[in-house]
Amino acid sequence: MSGYKDEEDIKRDAEKMVEVQDLWFSYNKEKWALKGINMELIRGEKTVLLGSNGSGKTTLLLHLNGILIPDKGRIKVSGNYLSYTKKALTEVRKRVGIVFQNPDDQIVAPIVFQDVALGPVNLRLSDGEVKNRVKRALNELNIEELSDRKAHELSEGEKKKVAIAGVLAMEPEILVLDEPTSGLDPQSSEDLITIIDSMYKQNDNMAVLVATHNVELAYEWADRVIVLSEGEIVKSGKPYEVLGDEKVIKSGRLAMPRVLRIYKGIEMAACENPGVPPRSVEELLKVMKGNLRQ
Ligand SMILES: Nc1ncnc2c1ncn2[C@@H]1O[C@H](COP(=O)(O)OP(=O)(O)OP(=O)(O)O)[C@@H](O)[C@H]1O
Ligand SMILES: [Mg+2]
Numbered sequence: 001m002s003g004y005k006d007e008e009d010i011k012r013d014a015e016k017m018v019e020v021q022d023l024w025f026s027y028n029k030e031k032w033a034l035k036g037i038n039m040e041l042i043r044g045e046k047t048v049l050l051g052s053n054g055s056g057k058t059t060l061l062l063h064l065n066g067i068l069i070p071d072k073g074r075i076k077v078s079g080n081y082l083s084y085t086k087k088a089l090t091e092v093r094k095r096v097g098i099v100f101q102n103p104d105d106q107i108v109a110p111i112v113f114q115d116v117a118l119g120p121v122n123l124r125l126s127d128g129e130v131k132n133r134v135k136r137a138l139n140e141l142n143i144e145e146l147s148d149r150k151a152h153e154l155s156e157g158e159k160k161k162v163a164i165a166g167v168l169a170m171e172p173e174i175l176v177l178d179e180p181t182s183g184l185d186p187q188s189s190e191d192l193i194t195i196i197d198s199m200y201k202q203n204d205n206m207a208v209l210v211a212t213h214n215v216e217l218a219y220e221w222a223d224r225v226i227v228l229s230e231g232e233i234v235k236s237g238k239p240y241e242v243l244g245d246e247k248v249i250k251s252g253r254l255a256m257p258r259v260l261r262i263y264k265g266i267e268m269a270a271c272e273n274p275g276v277p278p279r280s281v282e283e284l285l286k287v288m289k290g291n292l293r294q
Pocket of ligand 2: 059
C-alpha cells in the first residue's frame with residue numbers, strides 16, 4: 001500500500017468541517033468523561049449523537065467551540081486547530097453555534113428580542129441586518145409574539161425556542177444542538193427539524209450535530225449516527241448500520257427504532273429480497289403494500 005492518499009481521501013479531507021482527534025477530558029481528574037474520542041463533521045451532513053445519561057454527549061459538544069479545553073487531544077475547525085486565546089475563541093464561536101441543553105444557560109438578556117439579537121450584534125452586523133436576522137429567526141420558530149416578553153417569564157418550551165432562535169440568527173456554518181427537541185411539543189419538534197433542513201437547502205456549506213435520546217429521529221433523519229457510552233464511541237456510521245446492530249443498542253442503552261423493529265419482523269416473515277430498510281412509517285407502509293401484492 002502506498003502512503004499517498006487516494007482521491008476519495010482527499011475529497012473527504014476537504015469536506016471535514018470539524019475533526020476531533022483523540023480527545024480525553026476529565027472534570028475532576030478522578031474519572032474520564034471522554035476517553036479518546038475521534039469524530040468528524042462533514043460538510044452537508046447531519047450527524048446525530050446518541051448515548052445514555054452521563055455518557056458524555058454534552059461534554060463532547062462543549063469542546064467544539066472551546067468552552068471546555070481537552071486534557072489531551074486536539075480539535076480542528078474548518079482546517080485550523082482550536083486555540084484558546086480570546087481572539088481565536090471569538091472567531092470560532094462565529095463558525096460554531098451551540099444550542100445548550102438547558103435554555104437558562106443560554107438566555108442572558110431580559111427581553112426576548114434583545115437576547116436573540118445578541119449574537120448578530122456581536123457579529124457587528126448593521127442595525128437593519130440585526131433586526132432582519134432576529135425577525136427571521138423568531139418567525140421561523142413561530143414565536144414572533146414572544147419578541148417583547150420577559151425571557152424569565154417564559155415556559156420551558158418557549159425558552160428553548162428563544163435559545164434556538166438566538167443561535168439560528170447567527171447563521172453558523174456548524175450548528176450544534178444539545179437535546180433540541182426535549183421540552184418541545186410534537187409539532188414544534190417537527191417544525192425545528194424542518195427549519196434545519198431548509199437551512200441546509202439554502203446553504204450547502206453547513207454541518208449539523210444533534211445530541212439526543214430520540215432514536216426515531218436519529219434513524220429517520222441523520223446521515224450519520226454516533227453512539228457514545230461511558231465516554232467512548234461504541235459505533236459510528238449510517239443509521240441502519242448503527243441502529244440495526246443489537247449489540248450497539250444494548251451497550252448504548254438505546255431502543256431500536258420502531259420502524260426498524262417492525263421491518264425486521266416482516267423481513268424474517270415475508271421478504272425474500274429485503275434491500276435497504278425503510279426509514280419512516282411511510283416507507284415501511286410502501287414495503288408492506290409491495291409484499292402484499294406479490
Ligand atoms: N460540571 C461537571 N462537573 C463534574 N462532572 C460533570 C460535570 N458535567 C458533567 N459531569 C460528568 O461527566 C459525565 C458526562 O456528562 P455529560 O453531561 O456529558 O453527559 P450526557 O451524555 O450529556 O448526559 P445527559 O443525557 O444526561 O444530558 C457524567 O459522568 C457527569 O456526571
Ligand atoms: Mg447532556
